[in-house]
Amino acid sequence: MNPLKKLAGQTAIYGLSSVVGRLLNYLLVPLYTRYFLPEEYGVVTELYAYVAFLVIILTYGLETAFFRFSQTEKNNRVVYSTSLISLLFTSLLFIFLMFTFSESISSSIGYPNNQEYVKWFAIIIGLDAISSISFAKLRALNKATRFALIRLVNIFVNIGLNLFFIIYCPYAIENNLPSLNFVNSVYSSSVGVGYIFVANLFASVVTILMLLPEMINSVWIFDKKLWGKMMIYASPLLIAGLAGITNETIDRILLKYLLPDNLNVSKEIGLYGAFYKLSIIMILFIQTFRFAAEPFYFAQEREVNSKKIYADVMKYFVIVISVIFLIVTTFYDFFINFLGSNYHDQRGFLVVSILLLANFFLGIYYNLSIWFKLTEKTLYGAYIAIFGAVITLVGNYLLIPKIGFVGCAIATLACYFLMTVVSFYLCKKHYPIPYNIKRLFLYFLLMISIYFILNYTNFTFILNLLTITVYVSIIYWFERPKIKETKTPKLF
Helix, strand or coil, X not given: CCHHHHHHHHHHHHHHHHHHHHHHHHCHHHHHHHXXXXXXHHHHHHHHHHHHHHHHHHXXXXXXXXXXXXXXXXXXXXXXXXXXXXXXXXXXXHHHHHHHCHHHHHHHCCCCCCHHHHHHHHHHHXXXXXXXXXXXXXXXXXXXXXXHHHHHHHHHHHHHHHHHHHHHHHHHHHHCCCCHHHHHHHCCHHHCCHHHHHHHHHHHHHHHHHCHHHHHCCCCCCCHHHXXXXXXXXXXXXXXXXXXXXXXXXXXXXXXXXXXXXXXXXXXXXXXXHHHHHCHHHHHHHHHXXXXXXXXXXXXXXXXXXXXXXXXXXXXXHHHHHHHHHHHHHCHXXXXXXXXXXXXXXXXXXXXXXXXXXHHHHHHHHHHCXXXXXXXXXXXXXXXHHHHHHHHHHHHHHHHHHHCHHHHHHHHHHHHHHHHXXXXXXXXXXXXXXXXXXXXXXXXXXXXXXXXXXXXXXXXXXXXXXXXXXXXXXXXXXXXXXXHHHCCXXXX
């Protein structure tokens, strides 16, 4: 089977769980923004920023290490069991420590009266860390359908419980429905935004239960020597992951401490968190692609034309994310209406545009990063990520006091752009891949040009849509000879 077709097929299946699931989760945003004030939503934004850091720490690069050593070791089952046992031990230890010190932890992050938040998130993070290696196993075995099914169940449970606690329970109490006794037994209005976390907790429990067959059927062998080799490979990835998540989430934490005193800090965090959600369409595609691409890249390593395939994947990837960028920015008014009137802010369009462009370069960086994973030079990945983290921290420190959360977006763009540039030049030196740079740059310039034309003119909806169609047609014209020659359909 043509490898590009295989990647496209796997991406499509993973996309079922990611795109459909994330789209449904995306529809929860207007629910939150209409039922909770920006100040309340700011709590959600801040706490999930902490969660992102802790998930990286608790998985400590073992997911990618599993893909690597599944290709090089004779017994894949031992690779999986070693990874699983390691994550089980560290995750359970983490949950125990978080429960033990929940009071002091909740006070240190500014929520002394909400120790339950710490306990709920401890379980969520621990279970998600454990499940990560079983999901990796499904990806490595090309069981994309089962992967997608479990992810979708997780999402539907999460959404269902959000709707139950946030909408149905208050409605049942207000209208004295027959289910009132049951509702009163499980619901308390004082929990408020906490029910977002409760829904996530139950969804994580359901996920781990569905993954039990993968765990139970393991050989349950812990190979110390193998674990040591995996940790040597994974340790730089942990550093890279921490630096990477710094780039993605630290801005929502720093806002709390760097915003001028004359601003409503919680409100500003809530607004920025909501605007960040509008860039999620590109992020979800990138994530969907990564689910399929990482095991695909490792599997293609031994093929004669592997580098040519990597270059083609990059080209099609850039085409897709450029179209996503244009659609979201051009029809921004449509997307912003999902959030409700409390979240309409004149800074929104600029911030969303900058974040989408930042994620554009982040997607390219993810494609480029395969060079240090394939060559086992993961330390370079750590160096690049640390470099990016420094850019992010310095940028936020300098810009937030002056221009608020707009500075967060600019710092994010600077970080991902420079990481992409550095990774590209290191790739050329250590693992040359024949990327068609001229073609990619042309598509980028066309994208930016059309962005300014569409968003700084008074075109109608139809004209905007027509212009984007022309952009896609131009790309098709450029790619048509290649498609005809290889008889390979477009990836996406």
